[in-house]
Amino acid sequence: MILPVRPAFPWMSERILDKEKNRNRRIPATARFLGTFISENRFNCGTIYKNRNVGKIPAKEHEWRMRRVGWACPVLAAAFPLLLFFWLRSADSPDYVLRAPAGHFYIVSAVALLSTGIAVAVGIAGSRLRDIKVTVLSLAFVSLAEVFAVHGLATPHLLVHTTRLAGISSPLSVLFASFWLWLSTLPSDHKIMQWFARMGNRLVIGWTVVLGVLGIASMLFSDAIERIPFAQTPLDALVASLVIVFCGVAGWRYYQAYRYSRFPLQIAMVYGCAWMVASIVIMVVGELWRLSWWLYHFLLLAAVIMMVAGLVRQHAGIRPFPLALRALFATDPVERVTSSLSPGVRALIQETESRDPYTAGHNFRVTLYALKIGEELGLSPDQMRALAQGTIVHDVGKIRIPDAILNKPGKLTPEERTVIERHPVIGYEICRLLGFMKDELDIIRYHHERWDGTGYPEGLAGENIPLLARVVAVADVYDALTSHRAYRPAWTHEQTLELIREGRGTHFDPQCVDAWLRICARDPKVYEYPNALIGQHRLHIFSAPSNPTGVSCP
Numbered sequence: 001m002i003l004p005v006r007p008a009f010p011w012m013s014e015r016i017l018d019k020e021k022n023r024n025r026r027i028p029a030t031a032r033f034l035g036t037f038i039s040e041n042r043f044n045c046g047t048i049y050k051n052r053n054v055g056k057i058p059a060k061e062h063e064w065r066m067r068r069v070g071w072a073c074p075v076l077a078a079a080f081p082l083l084l085f086f087w088l089r090s091a092d093s094p095d096y097v098l099r100a101p102a103g104h105f106y107i108v109s110a111v112a113l114l115s116t117g118i119a120v121a122v123g124i125a126g127s128r129l130r131d132i133k134v135t136v137l138s139l140a141f142v143s144l145a146e147v148f149a150v151h152g153l154a155t156p157h158l159l160v161h162t163t164r165l166a167g168i169s170s171p172l173s174v175l176f177a178s179f180w181l182w183l184s185t186l187p188s189d190h191k192i193m194q195w196f197a198r199m200g201n202r203l204v205i206g207w208t209v210v211l212g213v214l215g216i217a218s219m220l221f222s223d224a225i226e227r228i229p230f231a232q233t234p235l236d237a238l239v240a241s242l243v244i245v246f247c248g249v250a251g252w253r254y255y256q257a258y259r260y261s262r263f264p265l266q267i268a269m270v271y272g273c274a275w276m277v278a279s280i281v282i283m284v285v286g287e288l289w290r291l292s293w294w295l296y297h298f299l300l301l302a303a304v305i306m307m308v309a310g311l312v313r314q315h316a317g318i319r320p321f322p323l324a325l326r327a328l329f330a331t332d333p334v335e336r337v338t339s340s341l342s343p344g345v346r347a348l349i350q351e352t353e354s355r356d357p358y359t360a361g362h363n364f365r366v367t368l369y370a371l372k373i374g375e376e377l378g379l380s381p382d383q384m385r386a387l388a389q390g391t392i393v394h395d396v397g398k399i400r401i402p403d404a405i406l407n408k409p410g411k412l413t414p415e416e417r418t419v420i421e422r423h424p425v426i427g428y429e430i431c432r433l434l435g436f437m438k439d440e441l442d443i444i445r446y447h448h449e450r451w452d453g454t455g456y457p458e459g460l461a462g463e464n465i466p467l468l469a470r471v472v473a474v475a476d477v478y479d480a481l482t483s484h485r486a487y488r489p490a491w492t493h494e495q496t497l498e499l500i501r502e503g504r505g506t507h508f509d510p511q512c513v514d515a516w517l518r519i520c521a522r523d524p525k526v527y528e529y530p531n532a533l534i535g536q537h538r539l540h541i542f543s544a545p546s547n548p549t550g551v552s553c554p
């Protein structure tokens with residue numbers, strides 16, 4: 001669908017032009033940014049998920065439907081179980097006592113422990129995907145499943161003979177989960193999220209172990225918990241209030257992002273938050289063993305299933321699950337580029353390259369060149385994964401550049417040059433809200449910085465420029481010069497290498513230049529490498545995967 005075009009840069013221009021303000025001012029809300037950027041650039045990620053009805057209705061009507069149906073369905077999802085609960089609680093309803101402690105013990109405990117294993121796997125997958133939002137979401141799943149397992153194991157008069165532990169653990173599980181859901185809405189360059197990213201798998205495993213130890217301790221010392229003097233009702237009210245606030249904020253932010261981007265994970269999180277709010281109300285108000293009391297168990301299970309389904313749908317796309325799993329654990333960076341990108345990232349790449357027919361395949365070729373330089377420099381596997389995933393979207397900010405400037409056949413005016421030099425910061429702003437980690441964000445923001453400090457957007461110099469951005473700078477210039485452009489023919493391989501040699505120590509990092517020259521000396525036809533992969537049908541993520549590079553053989 002093509003949405004109406006509104007005035008360009010309604011809120012970003014002033015902040016991007018002023019470097020210091022851009023660094024110090026707080027970013028706008030996720031919803032405002034994604035809604036503005038996607039609607040103003042005729043970009044709808046929902047096409048990736050085959051929303052076949054979108055193109056059959058007028059743009060204004062479709063936007064109205066998104067706003068109306070978008071909020072109505074999640075509200076009804078929370079309201080319906082609450083209405084059912086209060087109807088069952090009314091005097092005229094059959095709210096029978098369904099006392100089944102053994103069934104509660106086995107079913108709740110088994111499902112919760114199984115969910116814990118799935119949640120840990122999701123967290124490890126998040127690290128493999130280098131998506132910090134997935135990692136943080138897994139902590140919400142771990143919290144909900146593991147603490148709720150204590151609720152099942154603490155069923156009165158089976159393993160333990162007290163009732164307070166089961167009553168405490170269920171609302172605490174929802175509280176912990178809602179807290180992590182709220183944290184997952186923070187941008188990926190937030191200090192908290194950066195610390196989480198540095199922790200990696202240790203964060204997921206560590207939090208799982210901590211909750212497990214506390215759960216075992218609470219089971220062993222359940223009698224001591226029974227003797228703690230506190231009032232259950234005020235505690236329940238406090239926990240319920242916090243859950244409603246955390247889930248309300250998280251659900252609203254995910255809903256606002258979904259209104260335009262249509263990512264499956266976003267709408268799944270909206271429904272999950274709605275059901276968690278309904279479940280905490282039922283926990284606090286419900287009466288033990290009543291039919292109405294059992295509702296919140298099914299609501300929490302539905303919330304977990306919905307959230308995990310959203311994750312799988314967004315990151316596996318339409319591929320069979322075995323292929324998605326294989327791609328997730330691929331060790332070859334090239335294989336990760338060609339087979340493991342999420343549909344959301346693919347949509348960004350496709351939209352970026354569709355804007356300029358001369359640059360179709362540019363992101364892929366630059367990524368492959370950068371990976372060769374990275375291998376030559378001996379980068380770690382984690383750095384290579386970051387290099388692959390950051391380079392493939394390094395020019396995504398060009399989505400916000402007007403076509404008249406992006407495809408201008410002649411020389412750019414100073415004003416036009418100012419506009420096009422905004423694209424690294426625009427791309428950075430887009431990807432920081434989509435869960436990209438710091439290394440990838442550094443590539444996007446700083447790949448046009450120069451070694452001597454005369455680059456943009458911030459004029460960094462020398463080793464102040466992140467290493468991966470310095471690697472991409474060499475690969476980017478090489479591919480740009482050896483490709484046809486609207487304003488010039490392609491350079492030869494030898495001409496481009498000569499310019500890169502001349503830029504050693506001024507434009508480029510000397511060690512990156514030396515690494516690329518060594519690669520070219522060993523393989524004088526290295527420029528054929530990307531097209532060879534395209535010929536082998538390994539490239540399938542671009543709408544126009546091949547275009548003439550114009551490279552002349554030396």
